[in-house]
Amino acid sequence: MTATTPMLTVENLGKSFRGLRAVNQVAFTVPRGDIVALIGPNGAGKTTTFNLIAGALPPSDGRVVLDGEDVTGLGQAAICRAGVGRTFQIVKPFAGLTVEENVMVGALRHDNGDVEKARAASRAILDLLELGDRAKDPAQTLTLPDRKRLEVAKALATRPKLLLLDEVMAGLRPVECDRMVAILTGLNKETGLTILLIEHVMRAVMALSHHVVVLHHGEKIAEGTPAEVTSHPKVLECYLGEDHG
Amino acid sequence: MTALLQDRRAVLLLGLLAILALAPLAAGDYMLSILITVLLQAYLGMSWNVMMGFAGQFSLGHALYVGLGAYAGGALFVHYGTPPWIGAFAGMAVSAAVGAVIGTLGFRFKVMGVYFALLTIAFAEFTRVLFDHWGWVGASSGLFLPPAANNSPDNLWLLRGSTTMFYYVALAMTAAAFWFCRALLMRRIGYYWQAIREDQDAADALGIDVFRNKMIAVLISAAMTSLGGVFLAFFNNNLYPESIFSMHRSIELMLGTIIGGIGTLFGPILGAVVLTALGEGLTILGAHIGIDGVKQIAYGICLMLILVLKPGGLWPWLRKLLRLEGDAR
Numbered sequence: 004m005t006a007t008t009p010m011l012t013v014e015n016l017g018k019s020f021r022g023l024r025a026v027n028q029v030a031f032t033v034p035r036g037d038i039v040a041l042i043g044p045n046g047a048g049k050t051t052t053f054n055l056i057a058g059a060l061p062p063s064d065g066r067v068v069l070d071g072e073d074v075t076g077l078g079q080a081a082i083c084r085a086g087v088g089r090t091f092q093i094v095k096p097f098a099g100l101t102v103e104e105n106v107m108v109g110a111l112r113h114d115n116g117d118v119e120k121a122r123a124a125s126r127a128i129l130d131l132l133e134l135g136d137r138a139k140d141p142a143q144t145l146t147l148p149d150r151k152r153l154e155v156a157k158a159l160a161t162r163p164k165l166l167l168l169d170e171v172m173a174g175l176r177p178v179e180c181d182r183m184v185a186i187l188t189g190l191n192k193e194t195g196l197t198i199l200l201i202e203h204v205m206r207a208v209m210a211l212s213h214h215v216v217v218l219h220h221g222e223k224i225a226e227g228t229p230a231e232v233t234s235h236p237k238v239l240e241c242y243l244g245e246d247h248g
Numbered sequence: 249m250t251a252l253l254q255d256r257r258a259v260l261l262l263g264l265l266a267i268l269a270l271a272p273l274a275a276g277d278y279m280l281s282i283l284i285t286v287l288l289q290a291y292l293g294m295s296w297n298v299m300m301g302f303a304g305q306f307s308l309g310h311a312l313y314v315g316l317g318a319y320a321g322g323a324l325f326v327h328y329g330t331p332p333w334i335g336a337f338a339g340m341a342v343s344a345a346v347g348a349v350i351g352t353l354g355f356r357f358k359v360m361g362v363y364f365a366l367l368t369i370a371f372a373e374f375t376r377v378l379f380d381h382w383g384w385v386g387a388s389s390g391l392f393l394p395p396a397a398n399n400s401p402d403n404l405w406l407l408r409g410s411t412t413m414f415y416y417v418a419l420a421m422t423a424a425a426f427w428f429c430r431a432l433l434m435r436r437i438g439y440y441w442q443a444i445r446e447d448q449d450a451a452d453a454l455g456i457d458v459f460r461n462k463m464i465a466v467l468i469s470a471a472m473t474s475l476g477g478v479f480l481a482f483f484n485n486n487l488y489p490e491s492i493f494s495m496h497r498s499i500e501l502m503l504g505t506i507i508g509g510i511g512t513l514f515g516p517i518l519g520a521v522v523l524t525a526l527g528e529g530l531t532i533l534g535a536h537i538g539i540d541g542v543k544q545i546a547y548g549i550c551l552m553l554i555l556v557l558k559p560g561g562l563w564p565w566l567r568k569l570l571r572l573e574g575d576a577r
C-alpha cells in the first residue's frame with residue numbers, strides 16, 4: 004500500500020437492529036498515522052460503528068476498507084489478524100489469568116507462538132502502560148482505571164496497524180487521563196500507530212485528535228479539526244439543544 | 249538438575265512419583281487395586297479437565313468417551329484378539345470423531361454453557377441405548393474379556409496379567425497425562441484455551457480462532473478419556489452399557505477434579521486421592537457403626553463441606569499452604 008492509502012475507509016456504513024436504524028450512511032476516512040476521534044451524545048451509534056469496523060457485528064450495508072483491503076463482514080478474529088486491535092468499553096479482562104498473561108494472549112500470534120518472546124513483549128507493553136509492577140497479579144485484582152489500561156495493553160500486543168479505543172479515558176482521574184494521552188501520543192509519534200477512538204472526555208479528545216467525526220442519531224453530522232467541530236452549529240445543537248443562544 | 253531440585257514443586261512431584269513407583273513392594277493386591285482406582289480417577293479427571301478446566305467447555309457426558317474407548321478396545325480384543333494398544337487407536341479415533349460432531353453442533357450453533365452440557369448428556373445417553381441393543385458388543389447382557397490363565401506371566405502387550413502390572417500401567421498413564429497437560433498449558437494453545445474460558449468474546453477480538461481451539465480441546469479430551477476406557481475394560485474384564493455410559497460415571501469422573509480444583513494441573517490427582525480415601529474410610533467406619541446408608545450421607549456431607557469451604561478446590565488452597573509460589577496453576 005502506498006503512503007497515501009488511508010488506513011481506514013468507512014463507506015456508507017449502516018446497521019439496523021430489527022428495523023431500528025442504529026447507524027446510517029456513515030462515511031469517513033482515517034489517514035495513516037493520524038489520531039481520529041469519534042464523538043457524539045449517548046446513543047449516537049459510536050460503539051455500534053466500532054463494532055462494525057472491528058467485525059463484532061456484520062454491517063447491514065456499506066464497506067469497511069483497512070489499508071486498501073476490504074474487510075467488510077470478515078468477523079472479529081479475522082479483522083484483528085488483518086491489523087485491527089480493539090478495546091471494549093465494558094472491559095473484558097481474562098480475570099483468572101495474571102496481568103502479564105492477559106497481554107501475552109494477544110502477543111502469542113506472533114513469533115510462532117513462542118511463549119517466552121510473548122512474555123517479553125507483554126512486559127515491554129505493560130511497562131509502557133505503567134502496569135509493569137502488577138504483571139504477576141491476577142487481572143481480577145485490578146482497579147477500573149488499571150483494567151482500562153490493560154485493555155489497551157492487550158490490543159497493542161496484537162501489533163495492530165489501527166488501534167480502536169472505546170472510551171478508555173472514562174473513569175480516569177484528570178492526571179491519569181493526561182498520562183494516557185501522553186502514552187497514546189507517544190505511541191502515535193514513535194511508531195506511527197493509527198488510532199481511532201471513541202471518547203466522551205473532551206479534554207482527551209482535544210489533546211489527542213487530529214481530526215474529529217461527530218455522530219448523532221446514527222448519522223455523521225460534522226467532521227473537522229477539534230476546534231472546527233466544537234464551534235459547529237449542528238454539534239452545539241445536538242449537545243446543548245436548539246436554544247443554546 | 250540442581251535447578252530442578254530448587255523447584256519445590258518438582259521435588260514434591262518426583263518424590264510422589266518415587267513413592268508410588270515403590271508402592272507395590274509394600275502394598276497387597278487389595279491396596280493396589282484401590283490405588284489403581286485413584287490413578288484412573290485422576291487420569292480421567294485430567295482428561296475432562298482439558299476441556300472444562302482449560303478451555304471452559306462443560307461436558308456432562310464424558311462417560312461417552314470412556315465407553316467408546318472401553319468397547320473399542322474390548323470388542324476388538326474379544327472378536328479379533330487385537331492388542332489393546334492397537335484397539336486404543338480405534339477407540340481414540342472414534343471418540344475424537346464423536347467429539348468432533350458434538351463440538352461442531354455445539355460451537356457452530358452457539359449452544360453454550362448448560363445447554364452444551366445437555367447436548368453432551370444426550371449423546372452419552374443415546375449411545376448407551378445404542379450399545380444396549382447392539383449384539384456384536386453383547387448388548388445389554390455385557391461383553392466379557394477372557395481373563396488370563398492363572399499364574400501365566402504378565403503380558404503387557406495384551407494387557408493380561410497381575411494387579412501389579414495394571415498398577416504400573418495406570419501409574420505410567422497418569423504420569424504421562426500429567427506431563428502432557430502441563431505441556432499443553434505452557435504452550436500457546438494453553439493460553440488460548442484459558443483466554444477463551446475467561447472471555448470468549450475478548451479472545452476472539454485478539455485474533456484467536458475460537459472455534460478451532462475449542463475443537464482441539466474437545467478432540468484431545470475425548471481421545472485421552474477413551475484411552476482410560478480401554479484400561480478400564482482390560483482391568484475389569486466386563487463391560488455393560490448400563491454402567492460404562494452411565495450418567496453416574498460422568499459425574500464421578502469430574503467430581504475429583506471439582507474437589508481438587510478445576511483448571512489446575514494437580515487438582516485432579518489430589519481430588520482423586522481425597523475422594524477415594526474418603527470413600528474407603530467411610531466404608532470402614534460405616535461397617536463399624538452398622539447402620540445402612542451412613543456412608544452415603546457422610547460422603548455427601550463431606551463433599552458439600554469441601555465445596556462450601558473451598559469453592560475453588562483443595563489444590564489452590566493447599567498450594568498456598570505449602571508455599572508453592574510462582575505459576576498460578
